[in-house]
Amino acid sequence: MVSVTLHLLGKRLERCVSITTSITNGLSEREANDALTAHVCKGPQQHEEICLGLFTLLLTEPPQAQRCYRDLTLVNRDGMNVVLMKINQILMEKFLKLQDVCRTQLVWLVRELVKSGVIGADGVLMTLMKQIAGGDISNKNLWLAENVLEILLEQREWVLKSGMLVAMSVYTYLRLIVDHGTPNLLPLRQREVDFCIGLLRERFMECFIIGRDLVRLLQNVARIPEMELLWRDLLHNPQTLSPQFTGILQLLTSRTSRKFLACRLTPDMETKLLFMTSRVRFGQQKRYQDWFQRQYLSTAESQSLRCDLIRYICGVVHPSNEVLSSDILPRWAIIGWLLTTCTSNVAASNAKLALFYDWLFFNPEKDSIMNIEPAILVMHHSMKPHPAITATLLDFMCRQGNCHLGGVFGVIIMLQLPSTSSTNAAPEHDATTTMLDCRRDTVFLIIPNFFPPLEGQVRQGVFNSLNFIMEKRVLAHLAPLFDNPKLDRELRSMLRERFPEFCNSPSPPTEVKMEESVPLEMDNHVLDKEDGCYDNTDATFSDDEEELNNKGKKREFRFHQLKETYIDEPADITPFVDQLDEALKERVLQLQKGSDTETQCEVMQEIVDLILEEDFDSEQMSTLASCLAELFKSHFRGDVLPEEITEESLEESVCKPVCLIFRNLCQMQEDNSGFSVLLDLLAELYQKQPKIGYHLLYYLKASKAASGKMSLYESFAQATALGDLHTCLMMDMKACQEDDVRLLCYLTPSIYSEFPDETLRSGELLNMIVAVIDSAQLQELMCHVMMGNLVMFRKDSVLNILIQSLDWETFEQYSTWQLFLAHSIPLETIIPILQHLKYKEHPEALSCLLLQLRREKPSEEMVKMVLSRPYHQEDQFTTSILRHWAAKHDDLLGEHIKALLIKNNNMPRKRQSLRSSSSKLAQLTLEQMLEHLDSLRLNLSNTKNNFFSQTPILQALQHVQASCDEAHKMRFSDLFSLAEEYEDSSKQHKPRRKAPASSPRSRKGAAPQPCNEEESASSSASEEEDSKPKASKRKRKPGSLLKHSPPVGARLFLWTQMQWSLGDKPLLFLTTGLLGYFKPESLVTRVDGRSGGG
DSSP: OHHHHHHHHOHHHHHHHHHHHHHHTTOOHHHHHHHHHHHHTTOHHHHHHHHHHHHHHHHHOGGGHHHHHHHHHHHOSSTTHHHHHHHHHHHHHTGGGSOHHHHHHHHHHHHHHHHTTOTTHHHHHHHHHHTSOTTOOOHHHHHHHHHHHHHHHHTHHHHTTOHHHHHHHHHHHHHHHTTOOSGGGHHHHHHHHHHHHHHHHHSHHHHGGGOTHHHHHHHHTTTSHHHHHHHHHHHHOGGGTOTTOOOHHHHHTSOOOHHHHHHTSOHHHHHHHHHHHHTSBTTOOHHHHHHHHHHHSOSSGGGGHHHHHHHHHHHTOOOOHHHHTTTBOOHHHHHHHHHHTOOOHHHHHHHHHHHHGGGTTOOTTTSOHHHHHHHHHHHHHHTTTOHHHHHHHHHHHHHHHHSOHHHHHHHHHHTTSOOHHHHTOOTTSOHHHHHHHHHHHHHHSOOTTSSGGGHHHHHHHHHHHHHHHHHTTSSSOSHHHHTOTTSOHHHHHHHHHHOGGGSOOSSOOOOOOSTTOOOHHHHHHHHHOTTOSSOOTTOOOOOOHHHHHHTTOOOOOOSSOOOOOOOOOOOOOHHHHTTSOHHHHHHHHHHHHOOSHHHHHHHHHHHHHHHHSTTOOGGGHHHHHHHHHHHTGGGGSSOSSOSSOOHHHHHHHTOSTTHHHHHHHHHSOTTSHHHHHHHHHHHHHHHHOTTHHHHHHHHHHHOGGGTTOTTHHHHHHHHSSSOOHHHHHHHHHHHHHHHOHHHHHHHHHHHHHHOHHHHSSSSHHHHHHHTTOOHHHHHHHHHHHHTTSOOOOOTTTHHHHHHHGGGSOHHHHHHHHHHHHHSOOOGGGTGGGGGGOOTTTOHHHHHHHHHHHTTSOOOHHHHHHHHTSOOOTTOOHHHHHHHHHHHHSHHHHHHHHHHHHHHHHHSOHHHHHHHHHHOSSOOOOHHHHHHHHHHHHHHHTTSOOOGGGSHHHHHHHHHHHHHSOHHHHHHTHHHHHHHHHHHHHHHTTSOOSSOOSSOHHHHTTSOOOSSOTTSOTTOOHHHHHHHHHHHHHHHOOOOTTOOSOHHHHHHHHHHHHHHHHTTOTHHHHHHHHHHHHSOGGGGGSOTTSOSOOO
């Protein structure tokens, strides 16, 4: 068994095991550890051999697992990075082929890595979760789901440290709950429900990054009691989930990242689906689809997988224009096949919702046409061969565009009810009948008033989708689809009523080949095959996995745009070769005939030597570049970076003929005449083949011969037609991003370190990176930052870059903040970003800042920026961080607030208003501070926190109260009453000076004493200064109408003014009478019924 497993894992790991065992054989544990440590210290290659050897022994020899893991933790020098990469590779490529023992050991190892808190273990755990298949309740799949859930539950505190892991775990298990509804699986389902509910309630904003598909998954489990309670809060009490969460519309308008959509397909499913959408020709897909059906969709419970497949196709598989214009199997054909072969009413209804889900709240500025294109094309192409499919989809679209949002939710919730006619349907059940049944279900199960407020947004989203489809010319006209005689009269009438704008067309529809159009050739296939729109009986498919691999099956699982599909054709240099002189022509023809790389490299060196000769005709440079671009076109296809990065593999990857130009360039001095000649050749090649730019960057990074020569790229950029380093670098990195994300991450540290002025001054390159990386690559970049190999931000530009990132997608923003936090840049550097953040528009930045601020001690600048946010009742950011600081750093926060209150109170009012009106950014005003403090007071009112009993806070409130106008006194009377009570309590402990025979309150109106003899010797100058405005206030007399002490008179005068403004003038006379009727002591009571106050 061990030998079979080693053979499966590869010869390299087998060799590493042999090296490890040869070192440790016959030695005690201590001696073996010393021997391994000594071997590891010899170099990186020896280190990798020992780590992989111990890793392989751990998988294949369970009795030695504990010892191997202990040795591995002791001898590794890279934070387990080699092991983590190998685990990821096995999980993505070979997990299904592993024997049970080896699979068990792999899960055990992941558990140990998580327990040890190894950096990068979260990425491995997410890859392991990806192997839990949806719609599969086999013993192996259930075992994996339970074990991963146990790891997540046991290490919950560790899980909470990774926002992406929290979101991915919730997304995964919310989806799996649907499959675990049978009686024997209820205990597992309950654990999954408890786990999801706990994370959703405790870390909702981290789950928020999932986007609108979180709502879709919650719909599918809405009838579970715990989920029903969550739904009530989601709809009616969103603030209980998070202060930053404003309601379900905020979630539904957030686009789901393709990382989440892809995580619910196993690597094998993903590979097969990508193979069909990039390699299989339209009309030859039948056998491929039959194989996929047998493998993944043959059981009743597997029908729920169809939703995952449709969401993946719509949101992740976005073919390039070359694929769209070819005869490759289109996305709509695969979706049509998934719909027509569905045997469950529930699954069919959910599949329709998955297809239209991005339509509901479609925003042309944020969403992609590629997400909504498949649905309209399925309806268009199904009209002739499968009119029932088109009819039911149009009916569904029409009703979701017209009904309340709650109706859409209600349909899905009601359809989750068990149905023996659907879930236990026989495989031979007619799928078209199922679709018609679903149409009737859709009609009769709508709940019209479930959640009415979003009706307008749903209707607008569907309208936006149709309008954008017309604008992008996916279909030239919609009228032939909406008013087709194959549709029943009722449906056509409803379509005309709901979408009159799209029902009139001057001419029949014709598809236009444009950016996102489906090629016209596909229409011909449809017309030729009445019933063969989604299949063809003449196609062939091999069940042999290895045969697929040998044919070049794509094994890269990054979430970037699909690579182009090429048909190998011989290079045609006939138009160019005759323009070359005889010597050069002879070498170029030899290069074309060369059968192996070594021969081609020798010929290429001869061509370079000819170019460098003094009598070389430079006018031939462009022609030669055209020949080379055609001959080397195969070198620019596929992955550049080797799968396993070693010194040998890197050197091997740069041994291509085109690299001979790079090598000769590196060997020359810049003042050499041949240097400029080779740069001219590269510049000409760059015009014919733009990919040569990032290939040069890769050579300068990977080749030993180019060590320290990265600056050559700048000379190359200046020699190109662009003539600008920044523009050339950004274009090359963009091309690299589109072709190979792994290579982009590999080049990133060198690009940032060698060209800091071009990379750090804006967020252009950063946006390219975070738009395509996955969580493992994000973690790798963070490690580079923390090890000092990569600097992506610097103090003078980080604020501007973070402000730019506010317009990026949710995951891109979270990745940007994670990379920022990996740097050691003080938070005060970027705290001014708070002035740009709006609570409804920027939840990502606010949540990251909130978590970071809670780790910091408040400085005066931090408190100032936090308080400068405009007050809004739904925005809890300022209140939440102030409450945290009040609990942890009350004294420090109190002093800062006092200083800011006094400073802003002393500022002239006209100056404040001018500042706030002349700037678009939020400015700190006295009114804002009082609003936030009053909100904090209300938040702390039911707690034991004594923040507002601190002397600095009370002194500052006294200072403000003494000089602010009456409107503010009334508005913040409860806040100022705290200061008044403090004043009363402090005066009770002071010796009285000629107190009149009246209540203590009446003494407050007495004239101020010329000196503060009763103050203690330790009183600060600021406290003495605070008393001066209060003295001037006591001198004010409200008027001859008021006969008693000024504080009482002032309050009654203000109250009568209010009544007068309300039109209740007779009360003025009543008030005048009361002043003469009641005793002075009884008038001390405030208008609002409280005793005390001035």
